Amino acid sequence: MGTNHEHLSAEERAPIMLMRGEGCSLRAMARRLHRAPSTISRELARNSGDTSAYDARQAGARARALRRKPRRALKLVPHTVLFGVVEHYLREGWSPEQIAGTLNRICPHDRERTVSHETIYNALYVMPRGELRTELIACLRQGRGGRRPRARSEDRRGRIPDMARLQARPSEVEDRLVPGHWEGDLIKGAANRSANRPGQVAINLYIHKPLNLWFFVNA
Numbered sequence: 001m002g003t004n005h006e007h008l009s010a011e012e013r014a015p016i017m018l019m020r021g022e023g024c025s026l027r028a029m030a031r032r033l034h035r036a037p038s039t040i041s042r043e044l045a046r047n048s049g050d051t052s053a054y055d056a057r058q059a060g061a062r063a064r065a066l067r068r069k070p071r072r073a074l075k076l077v078p079h080t081v082l083f084g085v086v087e088h089y090l091r092e093g094w095s096p097e098q099i100a101g102t103l104n105r106i107c108p109h110d111r112e113r114t115v116s117h118e119t120i121y122n123a124l125y126v127m128p129r130g131e132l133r134t135e136l137i138a139c140l141r142q143g144r145g146g147r148r149p150r151a152r153s154e155d156r157r158g159r160i161p162d163m164a165r166l167q168a169r170p171s172e173v174e175d176r177l178v179p180g181h182w183e184g185d186l187i188k189g190a191a192n193r194s195a196n197r198p199g200q201v202a203i204n205l206y207i208h209k210p211l212n213l214w215f216f217v218n219a
Contacts (some may be wrong), residue, residue, distance in 0.1 A: 005065065008035075008043055013056035016043065020054045076123035078132065085177055086120055090139040095119035 008016075012033050019029050026044075032038040047059035089099045096117035103145055109115040124140075127133040 008039070010056070010060050013043075013059050014146060017054050017056040020044065047219075048214065075216070076119050076122065082113065082115060083123070086115065086123075090136055093139070095141055 012035070015033065016029060019032065024032075026040050027036045028038045029035075033040070041061065044054055047062060048054050056171060076086065085103070086096075086099055090096075094102075100115055100117040103114045113119075124133065124136050127136075
């Protein structure tokens with residue numbers, strides 16, 4: 001059976017208390033409950049205190065109280081001063097990165113008046129659908145209704161801008177009458193080093209049919 005990553009239940013906390021009293025190891029408890037040893041370790045560290053005693057009832061009550069505890073309030077919400085500042089500069093054509101950088105320079109030590117660009121993006125995209133959300137997202141440079149995951153973005157690494165395609169080369173290249181129409185190969189070896197011997201260059205010289213010739217020059 002695979003490892004379970006859900007929250008511990010009351011039916012699991014009771015055996016933990018019994019096995020803890022019997023002196024079972026963390027791995028033995030984990031195997032018995034089909035849990036990760038780290039899950040058992042965190043549970044015991046949270047609820048054992050300074051002693052080795054573990055009370056399943058108290059641990060369950062603490063877990064329920066934590067689940068009912070409200071999460072931290074959002075920092076950037078409409079109808080606040082900080083949101084008004086961000087909204088103003090978005091309508092002025094600023095990017096979230098520019099806004100975050102400017103606020104950080106003006107108030108470097110005031111966390112209540114600064115915000116990261118990721119927080120600005122998140123605040124815009126989690127807003128309820130409506131006119132304000134539409135207007136502010138339209139102020140972004142790309143103006144998308146949703147953020148595009150980076151994993152799905154197009155990989156542009158190693159691309160040459162305005163690269164001429166081989167199919168577009170002129171027909172006279174086929175005659176190979178000009179040295180510039182030859183094709184040279186640099187053979188790479190281990191550690192990205194050249195595999196050619198010093199002073200040795202590999203050139204494919206085309207006359208009527210391709211010939212692989214090795215030209216040796218004095219190094």
